[in-house]
Amino acid sequence: MTAPRIPAPRAPLPDHRALTGLRRITPTDGLAGPFRALAVVRLGPGERAELAADGVEHAVYVSAGSGRAATGDVRVPLRPGHALTLPPGSAAALTAGRAGLEYVHAELAVPASGEE
Template sequence: MTDSAPTGHAVIADLRRAGPVDAATVLTGPLRTVRVTRLLPRSAAELAARDVEHTVYVTDGTGTVEVGATGVALAPGVSLTLPLGAQARVRAGADGLEYFHAVLDVPREEHQ
């Protein structure tokens, strides 16, 4: 199996092996980047929705997400969506955290 391969009009990609995929090369909608992110134990990642929106879906491990002063537990099956203008810090727990991360463009006229 290759890391990314066209199949008819579809593209099949192993995100764990290939890394981020630029969805704009295949799709015409707002989805721009998809990737699997793996945070090391107790590490963190900052997400800022400037000109884009983010959707995260936890696939493995545990952690927390902090949005302002609010913290919420993350575990497999939990999703997080950050609309335009939002910010969050994703923190991995003791065993690390893996999540599917999609970035979507927001048309300039929709920015407030």
């Protein structure tokens, strides 16, 4: 039995570089669903950003540069195309490499216990 053939996308995939002109979008800008904020973040060489998922989730997509994410004893390299999610109750520090780090950061609301 052969694997099913997955059709090619009908439209070109979005180019992440189109997002680099954005700064920050908030729910009042017309977003629906669990989004609280969406931003493009640029860290200079060696700069660090702390993310804590207290009552929210974080999703990060690296669009340029390099760096690393650290939580506890775990260190993960970050390069363009890498994605990172932080579920509620977790935290991580993102540190830019020599060329800096640029990423798209989405903050998502988490329903209170018992809500759907």
